[in-house]
Amino acid sequence: MTRNASAHLPPIVFFRNDDVNELTPELIELTALLVAENVPIIHTVEPGNVTEECVAWLLRQKAEHGRLVELMQHGWNHSWHGVGEFGGDRSYDDQYRDLSRGKQIMDDKFGDQWFPAVNFPFGPYNQDSIRIVGELGFTVFNGHFNPRLSRRLFYKVGRFLKRGQILGKHVSYHLENYARTDIFTIDVVLSYIKKYHGEHGSIDCDFHDLETLFARYDSARRFVNIIGWLLHHRFHHTPASMRLVGDSITELRSRVPDLEFWNFEEICRAHGRVK
């Protein structure tokens, strides 16, 4: 369904890394791994939590590695308000305050060194959240695309009805404008994590193995040409979990010889969204 939107492009993969707040060994190591592979890493920054030390480091990485390090906004401070950080019963005003103060911090700390894309902590949002994303002038909204048949049928219905959500569930407009807005949508497809353990902030999870990741990647490729892989650096604190990321990049390159690794700005440019 979205194949045509990018049919003129080579197969593309992007990596989004969530929950950037403090400077940690995992953040440093994961960034170094992707940069060494010449693969862009898109860091989602929690503006309400990011430390000065981390800001300075991110800016140095950006200055040193250019397109390989991209910065975007991850909500406000990753706090829990019923169903997630946004959406649910939160009012327009309440959500506006958090997203706008987050964007202000991004502007103040990163100037023109961040890309105006946003995603919502934990995933949930509502139509007020999206309206605010448009009002604040974000170029990209970043959600989730699930290639399973039942989900694709659901997306089809949602798109026919021009709805961004049905019963609070995200209708993917991957590589097109979100329903009834000018906001370009880039959705992620794959997560390395199979199961989280404990509350948010925990560093304990089960990862998918390489075989499962590639079964999912192959199935998604039948429907979308640009496939996002989701990382959470804090969970990659063992050599094996770091190796899983390196191995998946090696495997991607060997499976798909004409594959390219892009950041959001490049994906937007190829779709006429930025100069």
Ligand SMILES: [Zn+2]
């Ligand atoms: Zn998050």
